[in-house]
Amino acid sequence: MRRVLAIVPWIVANPGRHTSEVAARFGLNEAELLNDLSVVFMVGLPPYSPDALVDVQIDDDGRVSINLADFFSRPLRLTPAQGLALVAASDALLSVPGMDSDGALAKAIGKLSDALGVDDVNPVDVHLGNAEAEHLNLLRSAVADGYDIEIDYYSFGRDVKTRRRISPWRVFADSGSWYVHAWCTLAEGERIFRLDRIEALEVLDSSATTVVEVGDGPPSTFNPQDQTPVITLELDAEAAWVAETYPCESVTSLDEGATQVTLAVTAMPWLERLLVRLGPHGRVVSEGSFDGAEDLSARTAARILSRYEAS
Amino acid sequence: MSVNKLERLLNLTAVLLDTRRLLTAEELRQKVEGYPPPGPAFHRAFERDKDDLRVLGIPLTVEKVPTTDPPIDGYRIDPDQYYLPDPGLEPDELAALHLASLTVRLEGLEDREALWKLGGVDPASHLDVGPANPSPAAPESSGVVASLPTDPALTPLFEAITRRRTVLFTHKGQERRLDPWRLDFQRGRWYVSGFDHLRQDERNFRLDRIDGTVTVTDEASDSRPSQPRTQPLQAWEIGSEAPTKAKLWIDSTRVESAARHLGPTVSRVGNDDGSAVFEIEVVNFQAFRTFVLGFLDRAEVLEPPQWRSAIVDWLAAIADGTFAGPDDVSSGVTTDG
Numbered sequence: 001m002r003r004v005l006a007i008v009p010w011i012v013a014n015p016g017r018h019t020s021e022v023a024a025r026f027g028l029n030e031a032e033l034l035n036d037l038s039v040v041f042m043v044g045l046p047p048y049s050p051d052a053l054v055d056v057q058i059d060d061d062g063r064v065s066i067n068l069a070d071f072f073s074r075p076l077r078l079t080p081a082q083g084l085a086l087v088a089a090s091d092a093l094l095s096v097p098g099m100d101s102d103g104a105l106a107k108a109i110g111k112l113s114d115a116l117g118v119d120d121v122n123p124v125d126v127h128l129g130n131a132e133a134e135h136l137n138l139l140r141s142a143v144a145d146g147y148d149i150e151i152d153y154y155s156f157g158r159d160v161k162t163r164r165r166i167s168p169w170r171v172f173a174d175s176g177s178w179y180v181h182a183w184c185t186l187a188e189g190e191r192i193f194r195l196d197r198i199e200a201l202e203v204l205d206s207s208a209t210t211v212v213e214v215g216d217g218p219p220s221t222f223n224p225q226d227q228t229p230v231i232t233l234e235l236d237a238e239a240a241w242v243a244e245t246y247p248c249e250s251v252t253s254l255d256e257g258a259t260q261v262t263l264a265v266t267a268m269p270w271l272e273r274l275l276v277r278l279g280p281h282g283r284v285v286s287e288g289s290f291d292g293a294e295d296l297s298a299r300t301a302a303r304i305l306s307r308y309e310a311s
Numbered sequence: 312m313s314v315n316k317l318e319r320l321l322n323l324t325a326v327l328l329d330t331r332r333l334l335t336a337e338e339l340r341q342k343v344e345g346y347p348p349p350g351p352a353f354h355r356a357f358e359r360d361k362d363d364l365r366v367l368g369i370p371l372t373v374e375k376v377p378t379t380d381p382p383i384d385g386y387r388i389d390p391d392q393y394y395l396p397d398p399g400l401e402p403d404e405l406a407a408l409h410l411a412s413l414t415v416r417l418e419g420l421e422d423r424e425a426l427w428k429l430g431g432v433d434p435a436s437h438l439d440v441g442p443a444n445p446s447p448a449a450p451e452s453s454g455v456v457a458s459l460p461t462d463p464a465l466t467p468l469f470e471a472i473t474r475r476r477t478v479l480f481t482h483k484g485q486e487r488r489l490d491p492w493r494l495d496f497q498r499g500r501w502y503v504s505g506f507d508h509l510r511q512d513e514r515n516f517r518l519d520r521i522d523g524t525v526t527v528t529d530e531a532s533d534s535r536p537s538q539p540r541t542q543p544l545q546a547w548e549i550g551s552e553a554p555t556k557a558k559l560w561i562d563s564t565r566v567e568s569a570a571r572h573l574g575p576t577v578s579r580v581g582n583d584d585g586s587a588v589f590e591i592e593v594v595n596f597q598a599f600r601t602f603v604l605g606f607l608d609r610a611e612v613l614e615p616p617q618w619r620s621a622i623v624d625w626l627a628a629i630a631d632g633t634f635a636g637p638d639d640v641s642s643g644v645t646t647d648g
Contacts, residue, residue, distance in 0.1 A: 025431035025432060027431070043321040074393075074394035076395060077392070080466050081421075088415075088459065093414055104401070108405065108408050115396050123473065124494045124495075125496070175460075175498070176498030177498075273607060277605070298630050301626040301630040304626050305630060
């Protein structure tokens with residue numbers, strides 16, 4: 001029904017197109033299209049005499065036209081959910097660094113917003129993440145051509161810079177950042193790199209040696225290994241965001257909105273940051289397999305303080 | 312849906328669109344082919360058809376037929392509410408929308424039917440819209456480039472924006488009345504901004520902090536944003552404190568990544584050793600503190616003095632283990648973020 005209500009107005013407005021073209025336009029095969037049209041033959045207004053029925057004509061060459069369907073001459077309005085899906089997806093694509101902000105997509109969003117009744121502001125603004133257009137372009141073409149690249153990468157968790165050669169498979173945006181999923185020759189394994197932490201990038205003139213099947217959709221960006229040390233924290237209600245933000249191995253509710261969480265710790269600076277940000281709202285209750293966490297927050301705070309005292 | 316049922320629904324829609332006056336159920340039974348004779352079977356079939364039309368998004372008007380006593384329900388479809396105004400999309404614009412729906416997925420929202428309504432996609436149209444353009448050479452790279460989470464509040468808020476209606480919802484236990492202007496997706500979360508009747512000012516709300524459902528009222532919202540926003544919001548720009556300019560020093564190793572994060576509009580003064588001082592406007596000190604502490608000992612708040620000492624006190628309390636309790640550290644400000 002949804003499809004018929006969309007196809008009929010298009011044929012009314014574009015008479016004489018070939019059935020194969022109409023079918024392709026709506027993602028159907030020709031048999032499915034003819035099946036849809038055969039229903040329309042029987043539709044009309046009372047008394048359903050031939051002159052009151054929708055008149056579908058398909059000539060010998062397979063060109064189709066529809067008459068006497070004034071009531072279906074325009075498609076049905078978009079529902080709010082449909083308008084949202086299309087506008088948000090379009091705005092997201094438009095936010096990709098390097099996109100032409102005056103191009104066809106931008107014009108389409110403007111016209112669509114008008115048709116939806118929004119005239120003075122852009123109703124949806126999607127920001128997929130920070131990335132330099134040049135890096136994004138180079139990465140996408142390296143993926144397409146199967147080239148390796150060399151990157152200077154700042155590893156936020158470990159707070160170190162490294163140079164590494166990677167074979168990129170896929171570039172994607174997830175949860176507000178751009179990532180490249182790649183084989184890393186330095187780590188000798190699959191790694192995911194954040195584009196805004198790639199400080200320099202060079203496409204190497206050799207094709208990637210590793211071919212890996214890539215699944216549909218973004219992979220999870222955090223994959224703790226079995227041997228990763230874990231730590232247990234007690235958090236008050238103010239610090240509930242920790243459990244929402246980081247993948248926890250376990251979360252136990254305590255009184256007054258407090259929780260006890262067990263987290264995998266992949267790198268020391270990551271834990272240092274978390275602890276000084278939490279301040280009084282979180283404390284280490286068990287350092288588990290993680291050595292030296294007991295007074296880590298005090299030591300980290302003292303280290304930052306020495307910066308303030310020096311100046 | 313069976314062919315007979317599909318035919319009947321199409322005929323029902325055609326009759327309701329064509330009529331200028333309200334039609335009763337009995338009139339519709341006589342006019343539309345395929346209904347059972349009067350009685351409970353017809354009643355059930357007619358009720359199901361009405362539900363089906365609503366699910367399809369067809370705006371069915373139900374009003375009492377004038378001059379009937381006792382009053383009888385009459386039905387029609389207002390063509391102005393039914394027909395999609397022609398957006399006048401050029402083939403390349405329609406193709407660009409199609410590309411967007413292929414490359415960006417909104418979890419749980421379907422946009423294929425929306426593209427049908429806009430006229431489907433010309434299979435011959437050639438797309439070239441920039442870096443996100445799928446490459447025929449690497450089909451695996453042409454798939455979804457981004458997948459956006461959705462929130463139950465999104466669709467009603469979008470409807471309220473397009474229809475210019477005030478919405479009601481509960482946020483952190485408080486009833487809010489908002490004229491929504493726009494939806495923003497940043498750092499993996501959805502926000503709505505608009506005119507907040509409680510605060511009588513512009514406010515932003517995180518959608519996942521809304522409790523329960525969003526109600527779209529029939530009240531017209533006539534407020535408008537004072538100025539359109541061009542940059543995405545940072546966490547410290549979402550709050551209700553008085554705007555304060557902060558000066559933040561960043562060491563040479565992190566200057567470039569800080570600059571990328573802060574965006575081109577934030578002023579920056581470089582030093583000879585490669586470090587730099589950024590000037591940042593803040594309305595949420597807690598969020599700013601979290602940002603600053605992320606640099607560990609590679610950043611330092613220089614101004615204003617009260618924030619510099621607040622950070623020093625915070626760190627000293629952690630270093631000495633002397634926090635008295637949450638009251639000791641509360642910034643005394645509530646945020647709407």
